[in-house]
Amino acid sequence: METTEKTPSLVKMFLKKMLQNKLACFGLLMIFLIVVLAIFAPLIATHQPNVMDTGATLLGPGQDGHLLGTDNYGRDLFSRIVYGSRISLIVGLGAVAVGSVIGILLGLVAGYFGGWLDSIIMRFMDALAAFPFILLAITLMTVLGTGLINVIIAVGIGNVPGFARMIRGQVLSVKEELFIEVTNSLGAKQARIIFIHILPNCLTPIIVYATMNVAGAIISEAALSFLGLGIQAPTASWGNILKEGKDYLIVAPHIAIFSGMFILLSVLGLNLFGDGLRDALDPKTRA
Amino acid sequence: MSDDSNLLSVKDLSIDFLQEKTAVRAVDQVSFDVKKGEVLGIVGESGSGKSVTVTSILKLLPENARYTEGSISFKSEELLSMKEKQLRKLRGNEISMIFQDPMTSLNPVFTVENQLVEAIRLHAKLSRKKARQEAIRLLQIVGIQEPEKRIKLYPHEFSGGMRQRVMIAMAISSSPSLLIADEPTTALDVTVQKQIIDLLKELQQKINTSIIFITHDLEVVADLADRLLIMYGGQIVESGPAKTIFANPLHPYTRLLIEAIPHGNKKSGRLPTIEGNVPSLSEIPQDVCRFKERIPWIPDQAHEINPKLREVEPEHFVRCTCYKHFWMKEAHEKK
Amino acid sequence: MESAILLETQDLEKNYTLKKKTLFGKKAEVLQAVNKVSLAIHQGETLGIVGESGCGKSTFARLITRLIAPSGGKVFFDQKEITAMAQPEVRSLRKDIQMIFQDPYASLDPRKRVLAILTEPLEIHGIKTAKERRELAYEMLEKVGLQREHASRFPHEFSGGQCQRINIARALILRPRLVICDEPVSALDVSIQAQVLNLLLDLQEEFHLTYVFISHDLNVVRYFCDRIAVMYKGEIVESGDAETIYQAPVHDYTKKLLQAIPKSIESNEE
Incomplete structure (x- = not known):
């Protein structure tokens, strides 16, 4: 019993579990590569993303020094995709941040206090969730207007009901735990019970859910841009590159293929990573 | 072993649990016999290996468990080499089990009748009507009043004690030759506990089944068990006829278990305690007396290396020689 | 030896309304978890509350700490009526009244x-x-x-x-001055129970604590407590000096409880 060895920190145990999972490592690698692309975009891009060259439109991959070819305006596709990763990441993370903060707060309040407050909040969430997501985003974008911030807000609001429902369910079970009653018996105020005891005990599934939702948000951005409601030309985003590629599917399929592939890989990476997170964070699999 | 009076005979049974990279020994060289019509009490605390030992008899251990050594023979048939199909015939038929939590052992969506009739028809080819009559008879045996009415109820409509009675009825429905009771009264109130123990005693006499009764509380089995096994850290530390052990407990663990239950009031002073904690399986010292750490007042040289069970009087076995130095406790406490 | 009263309850009550759905609408059924309990706990003593599951002893513990509000009756702590206190006052009262629960893991x-x-x-x-x-x-x-x-x-x-x-x-x-122990040792192994009981006794001496000790185990209560109150279906059916109750129970239920205690051969001789 008198072992003086320090107990391994949770972070270390978590990393160990994570590294054992090959698929999750692959996912993490994908995410890492995209983050590198986004951060070092000016260094990695071979051309200016928005500079047109009417003499070199719709070039195939590898032609004339264009790694992935050019689009209908003669812009370098590789460079556009590299810069587009910035938009995708910002929208993905930003939208999830907006959605989770609002969703978690609403879910905590609804779950902890219950009663009519719970009914009002959750019915509102149900109504929000009942809208097809893309329809909701389109409505919001029409009201808010286009632009990066508005895309983040629109996609973020679409994420709120999911987070709220999830955390409410967690709160309902955690608040019945004995240690919550004990904390109450110590004389703690409600804010302390909610934020210091209940919230940390609800976070595990939320982290996993958030990771997966980043992937969802990236797709949503692409979808909005594809519909012409998101990021406006000439700014490159994976969505609007795909949209432009659509018109040249027959003559220059590489535009749609490459932009689509990046969307696919980033989403796949995030999902695999999310799966790995779930396993690594599960206390039952922790020996 | 060819002794015909032995219904069940466990020899040198060792069971390991595989954990990531290491194997942890949960049961170490356990041997015991259960005679026909006998009640064997297995006593130990959490992590003593008592539950693992009995679940291993039915081969119901979790997937990461390995039988590393030993044999289990039931009616002179080896269970460890038996096929799953044959085993299934034994389970719930020749050998039945009742568990600690009667709440979760019954299926909440079916009535007691459904479950009891199903259990009966699993083992006997009876018509539904006949099986129902049998079910009512069983409920009567286990002391449930107005069984014709109660049989239609759902498990949640019964109290904890009643549910345990239903479980017992189900367990004896096949007239098993061996009934394994794994802490069947731990979750129940004292008055109900007494009723269940009395019931088991009565049943044992009526239908002459052998019973293995597992508990953490020595006193519960005091007037039920014929023989006792005291387990600690996966090993048997003392075994013998219940009367002998209560009259003359020898191993320090047994003695402290008996003393740790308060029998007086505060004025009689502090309770005698066992130092330290019940070790988890991976922390248990090997090759030495496993109880050593908790009886520091006994000098090291009093312990055996790799202690074996030794017969100290007829049928009374004790592990390690340290028990001879138990008297040193008083001097230790005065300090 | 009679010291000042630290905590007193007067006709303390807690009712729960169970809504039962029947074929013809809802029917309300009132369950009396704690029924007119009047008890006094003196400074420095240990009061044991014995009873079986569902008798209301845990509800009683939560009532006197104001973790739940009573349906009727009063609780006085140090002559202050805590049943009449507002939330902020109740919170500062927690410094003086603490609880220890049965499940050691779930409490953390x-x-x-x-x-x-x-x-x-x-x-x-x-x-x-x-x-x-x-x-x-x-x-x-x-x-x-x-x-x-x-x-x-x-x-x-x-x-x-x-x-x-x-x-x-x-x-x-x-x-704290008063510690309410709700089955503090019943989830523990026998050999550990004695350690924890001894620890509680040592700490009582050191800090001059008053205990309310709730348990279903009469052996433990007899050992640990000065006085015992036996609870049955929400009511106190018998109370008094621990040893007296153990040796000469008056109420039928107390007798039944005492008879149910498993006795080893050794303790029978005692």
């Missing part, structure tokens, strides 16, 4: 280290500086028989007995 937040668990009560009541709180936590940890090193661990790294020690340390760090 699994995501907090022991140090954070022990300093929390002080933090809540804004007592002392962060450094002093830590020192006090270490000191308390040693008082309950654990070591300083244990402070950086998580609850799941401890055995049940050790967790209960942590719970005791947390309950006592505020130096």
